[in-house]
Amino acid sequence: MTRSHYRFVAMTVDMDPSQPPPLTRAVCRTCGDRSPEADPTYDLDAQCAQAQRWCSAHTARDHPGGRHFDYTATITWHWTVTPEEDIGPSA
Numbered sequence: 258m259t260r261s262h263y264r265f266v267a268m269t270v271d272m273d274p275s276q277p278p279p280l281t282r283a284v285c286r287t288c289g290d291r292s293p294e295a296d297p298t299y300d301l302d303a304q305c306a307q308a309q310r311w312c313s314a315h316t317a318r319d320h321p322g323g324r325h326f327d328y329t330a331t332i333t334w335h336w337t338v339t340p341e342e343d344i345g346p347s348a
């Protein structure tokens with residue numbers, strides 16, 4: 258039997274600068290249609306407003322006689338975890 262030594266290392270979680278910026282989309286829970294990809298230059302509030310405008314248009318314009326009232330919004334964030342001290346080579 259081998260013994261292992263563990264230690265606690267503080268870590269921070271933050272945006273991964275090597276990945277695309279956050280992206281907001283909405284999906285109609287009735288038919289599965291998806292809003293267009295948000296403009297990545299918009300901040301999150303503007304992206305949410307853009308997705309909500311699509312939801313309203315999808316309900317009123319695309320399915321005026323239907324009942325497409327329910328949506329799921331997702332925001333994709335790309336995060337990275339950074340140890341605050343050297344944790345050695347990967348196992």
Ligand SMILES: [Zn+2]
Nearest residue numbers: 285287288325
């Ligand atoms: Zn729909």
